Amino acid sequence: MSERPQPLIVGAGPAGIRAAEALVAAGLCPLVVDEAPACGGQIYRQRLVQDGRSTKDLYGSEAGKAERLHAAFAALEGRIDYWPQALLWNLRDGVADIAVGGTSRRVAYDGLVLATGATDRVLPVPGWTLPGVFTLGGSQVALKAQGCAIGSRVVFAGSGPLLYLVAWQYMKAGVEVAAVLDAAPASAKLNLIKALPLDPGIVLRGARFVAELRLRGVVIRSGIEGLRFEGEGRVSGVIWREGGRERRLACDGVGYGLALRSETQLADLAGCAFRFNQRDRAWLPVRDAAGRASVAGVYLAGDGAGIAGADAAERAGERAALALLEDRDLAIDKARAVTLEAELARIGKLRDALETAFPFPAHWAETIDDATTLCRCEEITAGSIREAVNRLDISEINRLKAVSRVGMGRCQGRMCSAASAEVLAAATAKPLDAVGRLRAQAPVKPIPLALQLAADLPEAAANLPEAAE
Amino acid sequence: MSRHLDIDVAIIGGGLVGSSAALALRGMGFSVALLDKGFCGAQASGVNYGGVRRQGRPREQLPLSQRAHAIWPRLKELIGIDGEFLRSGHLKLARSEAEMAALEAYAEAVADQGLDLELVGHNGLRERFPWIDGSILGASLCAGDGHANPRLVSAAFASAARRAGAHVLENTPVTGLTRNGKGFALEAGEGIGLSARVVINSAGAWADRFATDFGEPVPLSRIYPSMIVTEPLAPVMTVNIGMEGGGIYARQVERGNVVVGGERGLPLDDPDFSRPRGAGALAIMNRTAEIFPALRHAQAIRFWSGTEAAMPDRNPVIGFSGTTPGLLHAFGFTGAGFQIAPGVGEVLAELVRDGRTPTPIDAFSITRFSRPPVPPENHDRTSHGSGAGPHPEPQSRGAST
Structure with missing residues (x-):
């Protein structure tokens, strides 16, 4: 092994895991830093305690992917350094500040793969801060990781593929789903025809969710307007307009979200150039087809670099790792790289089509x-x-x-x-x-004032393996 | 698109100095253009710590500082907002007998200047400021000092100048400046030409290039003070805090956030922007948690940093050019400009109108840098005692001069 510092991968979701796997296959030992207690990212988030639910219960049709990914990461044990529950809060000049286990460690890295994922895009409506109103992603986390429902009679509102998926997951988990309120007009769903040849599976799965929800008597409305949530101290109902008429439905939990937004602060701190992306309506770090950022040695993969979903994230993570290896003049499977890029291009077209089926609420x-x-x-x-x-x-x-x-x-x-x-x-x-866009500054998330700098290790020694929790 | 403005005074740099000068000049009836390469108050004036204080300034700055002191309580009538100005008092802490002695010496040296400093012993601190850790030996209180919100005050001065009739040209960098027969010709932004009888160079960290253009090179360097902000906390800090010999400085705003300074950032590839150093910020944060036990469990939610101009003797450059009639300089406040800037604006307006000002400013002449050099004094006053870093408190240069 050379004396170069190890590569640093931020995020242990689909992109981070596949990146780590590809680097290990080439003989490198990356450090993987992740905020969660266990790998999987948001989509394949693991339950906090064994609670009798199967992976099929947790991930539905995606259970196989989740199992394979979790297993792939487990197989890397001993060949990577893995810091779970670690917050990378500052990046500068090839050194990362990472809060982990009550101290802040300074880590020099050579090669940075940012697989930082996404959060819900929140477009506030009246009442959105009431207790009982969650984002769609938050609703899903409650169910997946904690085995909790956000209410006993729940309304899901907003738009995007996640809307129907989460509603279906809640229904499957035995929670009463009162309604699914889609801000996108029904006519927009016709655009799914464009997505059908690109990935019939995903379109048909969506159609199945809708069919099963209807079958169970869940109210599904499209093109809703004037959405708001009401309640005293806690959400007690949802109000919306539909065809000029105001409607109201009682509930004690709301999952609300309009698509996702990329977590880009670390790319900003790393000095990456940004470009406006019309589809995501967001400034995203510039990257080439392989995932190279504008800054040498920085690679971007997964939803943190642009919303494309978990399947794309796995491929982008692997492709970014191959780019890192190429840039170190290490041999890679070039045919594999070509395949991955082709698949990413196909998924990109799919996302374009999906976006037209769930358009941004223009007004x-x-x-x-x-x-x-x-x-x-x-x-x-x-x-x-x-x-x-x-x-x-x-x-x-x-x-x-x-x-x-x-x-x-x-x-x-x-x-x-x-x-x-x-x-x-x-x-x-x-x-x-x-x-324009907000300039990022450290810390990317709050850190304790009393956070101690880890004993002043020389830069190289700062990379010694840390016992994973 | 081209445009021409014929005005009495062109001000380069829309920071607090430039915009307060613009406002004062409009009050005297002069026509004014205020030019900024970005947004007014977006650099040092808008991103400093926000200390509004006289305590700790070198004696030669105090007349100017006292003049500014009278302006701060009048912000509402002057610029339409109070800028979150709080006359909280400023308490400068001593950690050792030597530091306490330095505070005493300062109090004595400026006793005739009207700061009304009060020395507080250990017991007094325990009684009146029980939220300060017991390791602090004593302090000096300047009850009339306080703090304000820099990002609001600076932008509001520029807005007030605009309402008063100044041409405020943002995102308009000055690309050409030449002296002609009657005054100056300026080129700025995209095809804007200006003729001005007088030019004020208040371009902050970018001022040296204009001074150099007129044969007055200055030893200006850039500093990047950087601040740490906590989440909103229950009210605990009743005064603006500084420390003798540097270290940290801290204030709690009305909303509850505590702003802590002491860290110096590093410039980015674009040297107009900077960021704090991770290790440096942590050291300041830890020190804060030690000195203020109530903050021990607080979270830091954000940092900010900005670009400021520093002079080697830590005094600003204020006054007429030594080479060029009609040119005035006001820059290089070395991290101590916020409190005195509104006073500097008034002084600049008087210099334009009368050619002189009743406020003594001789110590700040740019010509001090064209004299034969004298051996530099050793100003390294922070090598002892401060575990938090080598950077003294902005707005305070201690009692050494």
């Missing part, structure tokens, strides 16, 4: 009520953002943050910047890409 930013909280951490409403924009002639999102506090709180804009950028763009009648 959300113009119609969202002034009183609705946009930034939960700092309690900033849509109205106060519009007021600041008009009063101070704001046209850029970092400037908006400076004058309004939006994005300044605990989440550092991870939850609110998509929505506030939409409102800023609408208020200034500009395209979304013209208002």
Whole structure:
């Protein structure tokens, strides 16, 4: 082994696992850092305790993929360094600051694979901060990892493939699903015909979810507008408009989300160039087909670099690792790389088609009520953002943050910047890409003031294997 | 698109100095253009710590500082917002007898300047500030000092200048500046030309290039003070905190967040931007948790950093150019500009109108850098005692001068 520091992989979801596997196959020993207590990422998240549920119960049709991925990672034991429950909170000049086990460790790396995943994209509506209202992803985590339902009578609202999947999973788990309220018009689903030849399985699976939900009497509505949640102290109902009429449904839990957003702060801290992506309506780190970022030695894979789903993430993780190996002048299976890129291109087309079936709610930013909280951490409403924009002639999102506090709180804009950028763009009648993007700063998530720097190890020694929890 | 402006005064740099000068000049009836290469107040003026204080400044800065002191409580009437200015008092802590002696010496040296410093012993600290760790020996309190929100104050001065009729041109870098017969010709942004009788160079960390263009090179360097912000916490810190000899400085804002400084960041590839160092930030955070036990379990939620201009003698450059009639400089505040900037704006306006100001500013002349060099004093006052890093508190240069 050379004296070069080891490669660093951030994230142990589908992309991170396949990247680690490919690096190990080539004889490298990467360090894998992950915030979760066990591998799998969000989609193949493992339950916290054995609770009698099978992988089939947990992952449905994707159980085979989940099992294979978990097994692949388990097989790497002893050949990688793995730090679970570790937060990489700062990156700079080839050194990462990682909070793990109560201390902060400084790790020099040579080659960085960012497989940071995604969170729900939240477009606030009135009542979204009421207890009992969860994101779709949060609803799924509760079920998968904790074996909990978010309520006993639950409504799922928003849009995107996840909407139907989570509703179906809840139904399967025996929870009463009161309704599925899709913001996308029914006619948009016709676009799924374009997706059919690209991946018949995924389209048919979606159709099966809908059919089974209907069969069990779940109310499914498309093209809903004016969504809001009501309740005193806790959500007690959902209100929406449909064909000009207002409707109301009682419930004690809501899963709400409109597609996903990539976790890009670490790419930003690593100095990667960003480009606006119209499909995701977000600034994403620039990467080539293999996953190389604009910064030498940085590789991007999975939903953290652009939303494409778990199947794409597995392939992108492996491809990014092959790129890292190529850039170290190590031999790789070139045919494999070509295959992976071709599959990624196909999945990319599939995502394009799916996006047209679940289009972004175009008028959300113009119609969202002034009183609705946009930034939960700092309690900033849509109205106060519009007021600041008009009063101070704001046209850029970092400037908006400076004058309004939006994005300044605990989440550092991870939850609110998509929505506030939409409102800023609408208020200034500009395209979304013209208002810029929030600059990332460490720490990417909160860290304790008393977090101790690990005993001052020399840079190379900082890479010694750490006993995994 | 081309455009021409014929004005009395062109101000290069829309920080707090430039924008307060613009506001003061409009009040005197001058026509003004305020130019910034980015957004007004987005650099040092907007991203500093937010200390509004006189305590600890070298004696020669105090008349100017006192002048600014009178402006801060009037922000609401002047710029429309109070800028979250709180006259909380500023408490400078001593960890050793030597540091306490330095605080005493400073209090004596500036006793005639009206700061009303009060020395507080160990018992007094326990009684009045029980939230400070017992390892602190004593302190010096300046009850009239306080703190404010820099990102609000600086932008609001620029907005007020605009409302008062100044041409505020943001995202408009000055690309050409030449002296002609009656004054100056400027080229800026995309095809904007300006003629001005007077030019004020208040370009902060970018000011040296304009000074050099007029034959006045200055030993300006860049510093990147960087701040750590906690989650909102129950009110505990009643005063703005500094430390003799450097280390950390901290204040709690009304919303409950504690802002902690002391770390210096490093520039990015684009040197206009910077980020804190991870290890440096941690050291400051740990120190904060030690000195303020109530913060022991707090979380740091964000950092910020910015670019500031520093001069080797830690005094700013303020006043007329030594080479070029009609040119004024005001830059190089070395991490201590926030409190005095509104006073500097008034002084600059007086210099434009009258050619002089009643506030003594001779110590800040740019010509001090064209004199034969004198051997530098050893200013390394932080080598002893501070476990938190070698960077003294901005807005305070201690009692050494």
